[in-house]
Amino acid sequence: MGAIRTIGVIGGGAWGTALALTAARSGSDVRLWARDPGIVSDIRSRRQNSRYLPGITFDEDLNATTSLEDVAGADALLLVTPAQTTRAMLAALKKTGRAQGPVVLCAKGIEQTSGKLLSKVLSEELPGAEAAVLSGPSFADDVARGLPTAVTVAASSAKTALSLCESMQSPCFRPYASIDILGAQIGGALKNVLAIACGAVVGRKLGASAQAALTARGFAELSRLGTAMGAQSETLTGLSGLGDLVLTCSSSQSRNFSFGLRLGEGFMASELISAGGKLAEGAYSARVAVKLGQKHDIDVPICETVARMIDEDLSIDDALNTLMARPLKPESEVV
Numbered sequence: 001m002g003a004i005r006t007i008g009v010i011g012g013g014a015w016g017t018a019l020a021l022t023a024a025r026s027g028s029d030v031r032l033w034a035r036d037p038g039i040v041s042d043i044r045s046r047r048q049n050s051r052y053l054p055g056i057t058f059d060e061d062l063n064a065t066t067s068l069e070d071v072a073g074a075d076a077l078l079l080v081t082p083a084q085t086t087r088a089m090l091a092a093l094k095k096t097g098r099a100q101g102p103v104v105l106c107a108k109g110i111e112q113t114s115g116k117l118l119s120k121v122l123s124e125e126l127p128g129a130e131a132a133v134l135s136g137p138s139f140a141d142d143v144a145r146g147l148p149t150a151v152t153v154a155a156s157s158a159k160t161a162l163s164l165c166e167s168m169q170s171p172c173f174r175p176y177a178s179i180d181i182l183g184a185q186i187g188g189a190l191k192n193v194l195a196i197a198c199g200a201v202v203g204r205k206l207g208a209s210a211q212a213a214l215t216a217r218g219f220a221e222l223s224r225l226g227t228a229m230g231a232q233s234e235t236l237t238g239l240s241g242l243g244d245l246v247l248t249c250s251s252s253q254s255r256n257f258s259f260g261l262r263l264g265e266g267f268m269a270s271e272l273i274s275a276g277g278k279l280a281e282g283a284y285s286a287r288v289a290v291k292l293g294q295k296h297d298i299d300v301p302i303c304e305t306v307a308r309m310i311d312e313d314l315s316i317d318d319a320l321n322t323l324m325a326r327p328l329k330p331e332s333e334v335v
């Protein structure tokens with residue numbers, strides 16, 4: 001893989017726009033695809049994405065388009081639409097016949113219908129395309145504003161990971177290269193589920209001690225399942241695992257945490273979901289995480305409880321009782 005000069009970003013939401021800005025700041029030639037002509041025109045004429053990044057005017061002139069053909073032939077593609085749209089977007093990309101470079105998966109989720117990681121979906125829809133993953137503690141708003149951020153960029157080969165890092169890095173954005181695409185995906189998907197649990201604890205005003213306990217026990221779940229699925233422990237304790245878990249479990253800037261906050265305040269998941277609102281990927285990943293736990297014989301009680309809050313409208317008080325009533329057990333396998 002040679003130097004990456006052109007980057008195509010697919011997805012005109014908060015994260016797609018923030019990553020397009022990041023690549024532009026790095027000096028890469030960027031094209032941003034959004035399906036909504038209104039967003040494209042907002043970006044081109046006002047240097048804003050006022051729907052998804054309100055209040056931010058960009059210094060950079062982004063080349064936005066509604067034509068997938070215009071972005072598909074770039075040296076590398078960042079796929080930044082919600083996880084459940086990945087397969088359809090890849091099929092649309094394939095149709096252009098132009099995709100050639102690595103595809104960087106930036107969504108944090110697992111395909112709900114199949115339980116497959118997005119790299120597997122990529123290998124099925126665009127066989128031959130090199131998979132990469134960008135993940136880590138990084139709110140789109142912070143990144144778009146140029147606040148300092150560090151992420152993991154994993155690819156199947158170290159060479160590709162390093163080339164991608166070079167094409168994205170800037171004084172305010174520091175990517176770390178990795179070859180663990182599995183671990184980077186698992187951390188990003190599971191932390192969203194665990195953040196819903198933490199938000200619920202805060203919404204119910206259960207205290208900072210409970211929030212810290214849940215974050216630590218959540219990390220134990222993420223580590224156990226991640227390890228069983230083949231992730232490297234350094235990835236799980238790194239930016240895309242523990243780093244993102246800590247961020248998302250502690251900030252109401254997170255949409256997953258905020259979704260949980262509302263559950264803790266007494267709203268039912270079915271009410272929140274039918275009202276629409278901001279994307280909370282964890283709501284789609286919770287049940288899938290439980291199924292993966294069963295498949296790998298790993299206990300994931302917090303994910304299970306979040307899945308029940310979402311699928312069965314289990315209340316926060318019943319959720320808490322379920323978790324606290326579990327039989328005592330050693331904190332780790334070494335006891």
Ligand SMILES: NC(=O)C1=CN([C@@H]2O[C@H](COP(=O)(O)OP(=O)(O)OC[C@H]3O[C@@H](n4cnc5c(N)ncnc54)[C@H](OP(=O)(O)O)[C@@H]3O)[C@@H](O)[C@H]2O)C=CC1
Nearest residue numbers: 012013014015016036052081082083085107108139140279
């Ligand atoms: N926001 C953040 O801070 C971060 C987000 N991520 C991850 O990035 C992914 C995207 O999140 P984010 O950008 O924030 O989400 P947003 O809700 O801000 O934007 C979603 C974007 O995807 C588009 N979209 C939705 N459905 C489809 C579809 N079927 N086909 C094509 N485009 C579609 C939307 O288009 P339209 O407006 O037309 O509906 C919109 O442009 C998520 O997996 C998230 O977890 C990762 C790190 C940080």
Ligand SMILES: O=C(CO)COP(=O)(O)O
Nearest residue numbers: 136137138139254255256
């Ligand atoms: O992944 C994120 C930060 O790293 C964004 O989290 P939310 O999707 O919960 O807003």
